[in-house]
Amino acid sequence: MSKKAEVINLERSDGKEVSEKELTLDSGRQVLVRSDGKEELLHIVERGGEVVMTVRMTDDGPIISVQGAHLELKSSETIALEAKKIEIKAAEEAVVKSKGKLKIGSSKKMDINSEDDIRVVGKIIHLN
Numbered sequence: 360m361s362k363k364a365e366v367i368n369l370e371r372s373d374g375k376e377v378s379e380k381e382l383t384l385d386s387g388r389q390v391l392v393r394s395d396g397k398e399e400l401l402h403i404v405e406r407g408g409e410v411v412m413t414v415r416m417t418d419d420g421p422i423i424s425v426q427g428a429h430l431e432l433k434s435s436e437t438i439a440l441e442a443k444k445i446e447i448k449a450a451e452e453a454v455v456k457s458k459g460k461l462k463i464g465s466s467k468k469m470d471i472n473s474e475d476d477i478r479v480v481g482k483i484i485h486l487n
Contacts (some may be wrong), residue, residue, distance in 0.1 A: 376396070
């Protein structure tokens with residue numbers, strides 16, 4: 360039997376009031392919404408109190424933070440990342456796989472560093 364979700368209404372604040380709303384889901388998780396006139400925050404909170412997703416609406420645009428044991432992005436077509444700077448950090452291992460072509464390009468200097476061996480395996484390896 361499904362229940363109707365409570366509609367969360369945020370009234371516009373003049374910057375002095377803080378508006379907070381809370382919705383508890385059937386699973387025990389909570390959706391918390393807070394507005395202070397400068398920014399709006401939406402938190403998704405696990406049953407144990409851990410915030411697993413935050414959406415901050417600011418004058419500079421939305422900021423989305425997600426944390427958990429696994430994060431999956433799936434698309435039947437394209438996933439595009441575009442930014443001034445992109446960093447990927449892995450504590451144990453990073454793997455890039457492609458069933459088709461794989462291209463890595465740079466219009467400036469490219470560095471490859473390893474504290475261990477570097478292996479290049481291929482049918483033919485072209486240098487320069």
